[in-house]
Amino acid sequence: MARNIDSVCRMCRREGVKLFLKGDRCFKEKCAIDRRAYIPGQHGQARRPKKASNYQLQLREKQKIKRMYGLLEKQFRNLYEKAARRPGISGHNLMAMLETRLDNVVYRMGFAKSRAQARQLVNHGHVRVNGNKVDIASYHVRVGDELTVRDKSRQNVNVMDAMESVLGRGLPGWLQVEPASFTGRVAQWPTREMIEQDVNEQLVIELYSK
Numbered sequence: 001m002a003r004n005i006d007s008v009c010r011m012c013r014r015e016g017v018k019l020f021l022k023g024d025r026c027f028k029e030k031c032a033i034d035r036r037a038y039i040p041g042q043h044g045q046a047r048r049p050k051k052a053s054n055y056q057l058q059l060r061e062k063q064k065i066k067r068m069y070g071l072l073e074k075q076f077r078n079l080y081e082k083a084a085r086r087p088g089i090s091g092h093n094l095m096a097m098l099e100t101r102l103d104n105v106v107y108r109m110g111f112a113k114s115r116a117q118a119r120q121l122v123n124h125g126h127v128r129v130n131g132n133k134v135d136i137a138s139y140h141v142r143v144g145d146e147l148t149v150r151d152k153s154r155q156n157v158n159v160m161d162a163m164e165s166v167l168g169r170g171l172p173g174w175l176q177v178e179p180a181s182f183t184g185r186v187a188q189w190p191t192r193e194m195i196e197q198d199v200n201e202q203l204v205i206e207l208y209s210k
Contacts, residue, residue, distance in 0.1 A: 058207035065199050069098050070115050075138070080208050091201035092192040099172075099190045102129070102147075103137035109177050109184035110166025111149055111159055126153040141186050149182040172196075 052060070066076045083093035098104065103119040106127055112118035119137045121127055127134060128148045129141065141147070149159060163179050171177060173194050177184040 055207075058203045061200055061203040062207055065098070065197075065201065065204060068115075068197070068199070069101070069104060070119065071098075077208070080204065084205075084208075089192075091205050094204065095192060095195050095197070095199075095201050096190050097140065099195055100140050100142075100186075101137065102127070102134060102139040102141060105141050105147065105175070105184070105186070108172055108175055109147060110163050110171070110179070111147075111182070111184075113158070113162045113165055117158060117162070121149075121153075121159070126150055126156070126159075143186050143189055145186045147184045147186075154182050 062076070066073070071079070079097055080090075080094055083097055084090045086093045099108070103115055103122050106112055106118035106121060107115045111127070112121055122137045122139075123135055125133050125135045126149060128150055129139070130146055131148075133150075153159060159182070163182075166177075166179075172190065174186065174188045174190040175184055176187045
């Protein structure tokens, strides 16, 4: 399976914002974007900012969202096409579909420190959805679905550390979590107001609509 093996800290620096790809490190002084707030590369500091064209703004926003959720171009384009076919605002549909991916929900519930770690938990069969093993990270959860970490995996050091660190980033209002039993539930479909991501998804819709 194709995957992006670029340095995740370089991705944050290229987009100029924290994408929270390194778990707890993103909240500490060691965060690369706090230490080197300029684009990566040999001449990163020397580059003078230029006025961005509309296309450049749209492209950068698409790259930012893709990298934030850990998707490749084909995956992201397919998700956009599904969102565009649904009734309602395409941009809001896109964000809701990104948020309801299983790997993202596992991360949001605090079972993992990052989306990459959450994807690994899912792929290795550590997560149950309504009592059944689901090892597909792109699986979309539905309202009422219950997620649990399998019994043997609850003593995993990474999972236990993640449950403690979730307090630092907070829990979305569309999810309910019982940390003691490593259980979470999708209480409702996420609205755009509930998705606290500093992105402009409308730019992505404009880019793909051309």
